[in-house]
Amino acid sequence: MIPELGHLALILALLAAAVLGTLPLVGAGFGDRAPIVEWVRLARPAAQVQFLFVAVSWICLVLAFAGDDFSVVNVASNSNSQLPMVYKITAAWGSHEGSMLLWILMLALWTAAVSVFSRHLPAEMLARVLGVMGLVSIGFILFTLLTSNPFERLLPAAADGRDLNPLLQDPGMVIHPPMLYMGYVGFSVAFAFAVAALIGGRMDAAWSRWSRPWTTVAWCFLTIGIALGSWWAYYELGWGGWWFWDPVENASFMPWIVGTALIHSMVIGASLLLFAWRAPKVGLGATFTAASRESALLANNVLLVVAAASVLLGTLYPLFLDALGLGKISVGPPYFDAVFVPLMAPLAFLMGIGPLARWKSTSLPDVWTLLRWALGVSLAVGLLLPLAFGAWYGKAPWSPMSALGLWLAVWIACSTVIQMRQQLRHARGGLVERVLAQPRSWWGMLLAHLGVAAFIAGVTLVKTYETELDVKLDLGQSVTVSGYQYRFDGVREIKGPNYTAQRADISVSRGTTQLPTLHPEKRVYNVQSMPMTEAAIDTGPFGDRYVSLGEPVGGTAWTLRIYKKPFVTWIWGGCALMALGGVLAVLDRRYRTQAVRDARAALQSAKA
């Protein structure tokens, strides 16, 4: 009964989406046609009713999973009675069908949120925005109902389910998909605002101001979602890698890059747009200054968009060749590394200068005076630190890539500190007053840029100085990796809720200091009897010790893979800082005062 209710609710949601996607859009009028007020007013209630039905549908799906209803195909294929409750609920989005419904839920949630928080917008604009989101929603709900119904029955019912893929039975997988989807789907709000502005013929600064907080929130979710996915791959797959440039990752990274360009554009009300207008006039005698914040932002956007395009090309190139019958190839990390670094290096350099450049024009000598010590310090660190790290980790004494990476990371960090000092110096009052007087979005920018510095440092250090060792150890034998001693103390069998595991004891020490014992596991999940590697990681701010258990090789000996991953957590820490910066930017007080001002202006124009 519950699955049928869910199915019915989804059909009703489709009807609500159909109303939302048509009447308000038509009612808001095209060109000079006068709006039909009643239809325009339908937008908000239709958006909220849609969310209500989708939420009911979602709850029904979760109930079917939580209650082990194996008469539903989706539940029988992706869950099991032995599964711990939290993973039963997670299994609701562990399949294609369930994740489509999660996607729809997110879309309906964003739509309802716009209907609640953007009340101050002109009614026609809001009706168009919600209407466009309704159209998107129709597509997804129809696709789900017609091709991927998560409520399809299985008659006769299965006695038990085929279980959730063991790779997904992990805390990281509980929150990674919802975060990522919130990000993906959140950008549909920016899309809807853009299309609504185009329909209304008002591609102006107000439009970019309205959609900016939505875009930033979506970007924060996407940042966290991608970082969680990368972290999950690092600890769960047992290969110690954190990014593989596979198509699924690229599909999440491309919108992130373009979204980053978008939020930077919105800083000055669609900088790209302004430039598109100004650029042709330059030839007609208008001035075009090379050194200004606009040109820094433009360069930033061009680099980001080219980077996104190169990822797109690398991802689709195998498809193009295959579809044209020109053979099968695969494009992997060598291509992406070769293309990405030359694009990101100037971007990172620009990050130091851009925020200091003034609008309209900046004198280059001024910037040079401000930034010369940042340049000096970062160059010195870039040249010398690799020598120290090389000696410490027993690697090549100096490498160009690590020098470049460290230089850029320190450059961004130093110039961000200078930007902060510069801004605070010109404010009035005591230090606390000055700090509080700065807009939160400005602090957000600083934090996010420091996040990029931490990220670059993490990537550089782990890529250059990691150590990997595949080794066969018998009981009591030990091996030294990067100065740490790992002793293999044997393997025991343990029983989990729905798996049996071989669990190893690896005692770790450095000199005479005993460090926490590591317990890598090899699990076999009861239902799918699929072997899974559960790496053991001793994580710290300066690096991880990472051990994964290989295979038994006769007697009491096992193969082990041991890694030392210097500064690897800085990669995700950097992402967390970027997302936190985004959150600060959204909390900026100016949005609220501006919202009030916009509402007043709208009221005035309505009266006039």
Add this chain to the structure above:
Amino acid sequence: MNRKLLLILPLVAFVALTGFFLRGLWLNPREVPSPLIGKAAPGFERPVLHALERSFTPQELRGQVWLLNVWASWCAPCREEHPLFNSLAKAKVVPIVGLNYKDNPDAARKWLVALGDPFLLTVIDADGRVGLDYGVYGVPETFVIDKSGVIRLKHIGPLTQEKLDKTVLPLVRQLQQGG
């Protein structure tokens, strides 16, 4: 510059991309041609699952067309394709050798008792070395090997009835008729 042409450019690019994606629905990106095709099947000598004292080498099947099926008891998709091999074995079209990959022999024997044994014999590859030589990366995998011991086809993932009828069997017949 022609402004109108510029305006429809994004649309043209979008339609072209959609066209490629549409075509992609019928393509399988995982199906990368194995570099082993057209090359001699790598040699090995491994114990036979049901007669541990005896070992098998591909040399023994010289002069015959045969299939090599890489499987394991821990491999869920192997169950899916197994009935196909059972009926193929009953029809006696072509000898099938099983390569039991990174598995426990007891579990493997139980699996064959439960699901049926279509194999002429099953070879034990406990440490996965043979699998490595054959470039196995997704179990199950199936190879077609011709009379002179050359690999002619490699299928990755569970074999389907369609693939069997349209590709594997015609190839096997053609190879059997040829010298």
